[in-house]
Amino acid sequence: MPAILQRRPWLLAAAVAATFCLGACSGFSDRTRGALSAITPYKVEVVQGNFVSKEQVEALKPGMSRQQVREILGTSLLTDVFHKDRWDYVFTIKRQGVDPQERRLTVFFKGELLDRYEGDSMPSEEEFVATLDTRKKSGKVPPLEASEDELKKFTPKEDAKKADATTTATNLPPLPAAYPPLEAAR
Secondary structure, three states: OOHHHHHOHHHHHHHHHHHHHHHHHOOOOHHHHHHHHHOOOOOOOEEEEOOOOHHHHHHOOOOOEHHHHHHHHOOOOEEOOOOOOEEEEEEEEEEOOEEEEEEEEEEEEEOOEEEEEEEOOOOOHHHHHHHHOOOOOOOOOOOOOOOHHHHHOOOOOHHHHHHHHHHHHHHOOOOOOOOOOOOOOO
16 A cells, blocks of 8 residues: 555545546436526626617618717617728617527618618517517517507596595695794794
8 A cells, every 4th residue: 555545544445436427427317417407596687789670670761861860770789990991780689598689781872872781680669579578488579659548547636636635635744834934033
């Protein structure tokens, strides 16, 4: 036996224990791996760039000024110093449990007027909202606007307003006859 093991017999025991522990790591079953994958750290949602919807792209018309394009699409993410007649709109979103999305739109100008644009096909606003909701898989997008009938449910009736006014007035303490001066008399 080597001299070091004769002086420190615990070192041999530690080496044997480490070998068994490392061997046990290869013994993970699919069930164990599944349980460990369920316990994952939270990953931050990363959103970069400008979201451009299909409705915004449809509003672009050749001959528009740079200011009009900026009002529709917002300020471009990339403005190249060497290509002053080109604006790039890039949008990326990375979320936990969802495939990353990336969309690009490039707008070209001739002088101060819009010449053309090209890029990926953009989703409508409703389609984009549907991709953000990962809680339910129904595929239905909730309505983004309330109808007149739905709004009428929330308008207070005149009788309710009068009843609220009288009960509030009776529940309040009486007002003082005079208020003290704000500043001390000189």
